[in-house]
């Protein structure tokens with residue numbers, strides 16, 4: 001018999017579309033997938049070379065420290081100083097994670113008791129809510145509405161909910177909406193968190209994926225942020241390293257320490273050779289980030305212009321590699337995704353998979369090569385014609 005915490009997990013919303021994808025593949029249909037947010041380009045060579053070198057060093061074959069090597073934590077601290085002007089003590093305010101998703105999931109076990117509330121963006125990266133549920137907590141959704149630029153309206157959170165809330169998850173540049181947040185929103189979050197004694201968890205997975213001279217803010221740049229929260233960072237997106245599983249959490253000392261303490265009881269850290277490779281990325285691969293942002297920008301422009309020719313009226317997102325678009329009249333998110341898969345052999349992600357406020361939208365990930373983008377757009381145009389809303 002499965003445990004209640006497993007039985008309480010919401011049904012997997014992409015199950016139906018994944019079954020359709022399987023069926024199409026079995027029939028030999030050529031599928032173009034805008035579905036998965038996973039970089040298609042390879043990890044930069046110097047990072048791979050560093051992994052190979054360190055994998056050959058037998059010292060690295062033993063258990064690592066569960067919070068990460070000091071040299072890794074120092075590299076993260078230096079990265080924050082250089083990029084955001086934020087000072088971090090590598091011994092107390094930085095730990096290594098086995099990918100940021102790991103830490104985002106586990107932090108719930110540090111602070112959430114059964115019945116506690118977490119504030120979770122909707123639509124949002126599913127782990128915030130799932131982690132909450134696994135720890136026995138309850139999700140209070142913060143709607144991300146188009147009319148508010150997909151930024152939560154904190155004034156709409158009822159007083160009694162705010163007083164009970166333990167964690168608040170936020171994420172800018174945002175998956176799935178591609179929205180970015182200005183400093184003033186983060187200032188509001190710091191004030192709110194102070195007032196209600198809430199721990200802020202900012203998911204900064206996309207702070208390096210930005211366009212048009214826009215530079216995303218680190219939450220920790222905001223005065224007082226380090227007293228109320230932490231920031232989760234990842235090498236996955238900027239260095240095309242999703243498969244490597246390496247990230248960090250930084251910020252409020254007792255929170256970082258608590259997550260480290262939990263982790264020391266359930267995992268034994270990340271392979272040191274991977275940490276060395278990550279240091280190489282953080283210290284020497286800035287050019288590579290500029291290069292991939294240029295590629296994403298040109299793909300973004302191509303898709304936005306293509307969709308707008310079909311009748312959408314989208315502006316270009318300033319960050320992430322996602323495009324979040326309303327579905328045409330006559331469909332739900334799910335029926336639209338099924339329609340374009342069946343008619344055009346194109347996969348888009350139904351917005352409803354990211355929460356109830358994602359209904360009415362679909363997400364396109366631009367992590368596929370140019371010629372596949374052109375082909376995908378041509379197929380959409382052929383099958384949808386002019387769209388109406």
Ligand SMILES: *Cc1c(COP(=O)(O)O)cnc(C)c1O
Pocket residue numbers: 037098099100101102125171175203205233234235236237242245246247
């Ligand atoms: C990709 C992604 C992550 C990252 O994950 P890793 O576990 O570090 O690979 C975190 N948050 C969001 C919103 C993402 O899209």
